[in-house]
Amino acid sequence: MACVTDEVLVMNGAEQSPMLPDLYKVRQVHRETDDAFTLELGRAAGHQPFGFSAGQFNMLYVHGIGEVPISISGDPGGQATLVHTTRAVGAVTRAMRALRAGDMLGVRGPFGVGWPVAQAEGHDVVVVAGGIGLAPLRPTIYHVLANRDRYGRVVILYGTRTPGDILFRKQLEAWRARLDIEVYVTVDRATEGWNGNVGVVTKLVPKAPFDRTRTVAMICGPEIMMRFTALELERRGIDADHIYLSMERNMKCGIGLCGHCQCGAAFICKDGPVFRYDAIRELLSRREI
Amino acid sequence: MHTLEPILAEHPFLKGLRQEHLALLVGCASNVRFEAGAFVFRQGQEANHFFILRDGKVAVEAFAPQKGAVAIDTYGEGDVLGWSWLLPPYRWRFDARAVEPTRMISLDARCMRTKCENDHDLGYELMKRFAGIIEQRLDATRWQLLDLYGVRD
Numbered sequence: 001m002a003c004v005t006d007e008v009l010v011m012n013g014a015e016q017s018p019m020l021p022d023l024y025k026v027r028q029v030h031r032e033t034d035d036a037f038t039l040e041l042g043r044a045a046g047h048q049p050f051g052f053s054a055g056q057f058n059m060l061y062v063h064g065i066g067e068v069p070i071s072i073s074g075d076p077g078g079q080a081t082l083v084h085t086t087r088a089v090g091a092v093t094r095a096m097r098a099l100r101a102g103d104m105l106g107v108r109g110p111f112g113v114g115w116p117v118a119q120a121e122g123h124d125v126v127v128v129a130g131g132i133g134l135a136p137l138r139p140t141i142y143h144v145l146a147n148r149d150r151y152g153r154v155v156i157l158y159g160t161r162t163p164g165d166i167l168f169r170k171q172l173e174a175w176r177a178r179l180d181i182e183v184y185v186t187v188d189r190a191t192e193g194w195n196g197n198v199g200v201v202t203k204l205v206p207k208a209p210f211d212r213t214r215t216v217a218m219i220c221g222p223e224i225m226m227r228f229t230a231l232e233l234e235r236r237g238i239d240a241d242h243i244y245l246s247m248e249r250n251m252k253c254g255i256g257l258c259g260h261c262q263c264g265a266a267f268i269c270k271d272g273p274v275f276r277y278d279a280i281r282e283l284l285s286r287r288e289i
Numbered sequence: 290m291h292t293l294e295p296i297l298a299e300h301p302f303l304k305g306l307r308q309e310h311l312a313l314l315v316g317c318a319s320n321v322r323f324e325a326g327a328f329v330f331r332q333g334q335e336a337n338h339f340f341i342l343r344d345g346k347v348a349v350e351a352f353a354p355q356k357g358a359v360a361i362d363t364y365g366e367g368d369v370l371g372w373s374w375l376l377p378p379y380r381w382r383f384d385a386r387a388v389e390p391t392r393m394i395s396l397d398a399r400c401m402r403t404k405c406e407n408d409h410d411l412g413y414e415l416m417k418r419f420a421g422i423i424e425q426r427l428d429a430t431r432w433q434l435l436d437l438y439g440v441r442d
Contacts, residue, residue: 131438161438188433190360198363200429222437
């Protein structure tokens with residue numbers, strides 16, 4: 001965990017300026033879909049493990065191009081490499097996709113408040129992801145599966161654009177093959193040969209097998225998707241204080257100083273990106289923010 | 290003798306329906322089964338049934354030249370299939386095809402329309418339930434039109 005003081009951020013036991021990136025070396029780049037890719041990074045010097053909580057993010061700096069906030073998509077229990085998954089949609093992420101093994105990258109972090117994996121112990125866990133939103137939730141899934149006996153039913157509901165846009169497809173198939181987790185996938189637009197579900201991800205909520213009285217739900221995806229999903233979960237009987245979602249804003253400093261990611265009274269980078277639904281509900285439907 | 294009444298009573302779409310209304314529905318109901326790949330109905334055909342899904346999966350498809358059949362939506366256990374039987378000209382607007390072996394209860398449309406005309410309480414109750422389904426599907430369609438997953442980041 002990280003904590004902010006006036007001058008320094010204490011990260012992983014070592015003090016350093018929160019604005020100073022560490023150098024990391026690209027170990028592997030995996031192409032996930034047409035525009036999504038995963039970077040596996042290792043420290044350029046030394047072998048200290050990179051500790052983080054599921055749901056936290058890093059600021060990744062492509063030298064000479066710029067810096068962007070990217071959620072960590074790797075296993076919080078397996079700290080040999082630092083794993084990020086994102087889409088190539090802007091100058092920085094396109095440059096990031098062009099990186100190859102051995103290239104260097106700057107990393108600041110981890111920042112922010114993660115998913116409530118400790119509070120969810122003893123509960124059913126429902127993970128609802130839309131599109132690339134599965135990436136920030138994957139560390140939670142790793143954590144829950146690594147500590148499977150601490151949780152009740154585990155349900156993953158995933159919606160994306162087309163079958164070709166399914167993120168971590170092989171991993172979803174492997175999880176679905178397990179007997180202790182339920183995985184449901186739906187696409188907005190089917191293509192030839194797709195025999196799975198078609199329709200928006202909220203359609204999966206009414207039939208998902210969980211006990212509404214003892215469930216913690218975690219949602220990540222486009223904001224409209226999260227808003228409608230939260231409403232559907234409430235309709236199923238989950239209280240708003242048991243629903244969590246991950247907000248995305250234009251984060252720059254990562255420590256709540258610059259104000260770029262301010263959302264109402266909260267700074268997404270420092271107070272989030274994961275918020276309890278009842279704390280953020282009003283802001284989700286306010287178009288001025 | 291077993292009737293379909295307990296199955297209908299437990300289905301999410303009909304849950305809470307009054308006993309006498311359920312009894313009226315049973316008179317219009319029959320069990321049907323479709324193998325994977327079989328058409329439940331075809332676009333342009335008379336919409337003379339609607340379906341309560343028990344298990345399996347059905348895709349609603351549109352066929353376009355050069356594109357072939359495109360699945361627009363899928364329905365499974367607990368869903369309802371078809372509302373073209375409600376409004377003239379009572380013709381299906383899309384194709385529906387079983388994606389996997391599917392068991393449903395088929396409700397005869399003429400029978401249902403007659404019973405709804407004769408018992409407006411039943412008709413109103415069913416219309417409310419179908420309005421809820423139509424609202425959900427309209428919301429889902431609007432959301433799909435937004436193409437949300439294509440714009441994140």
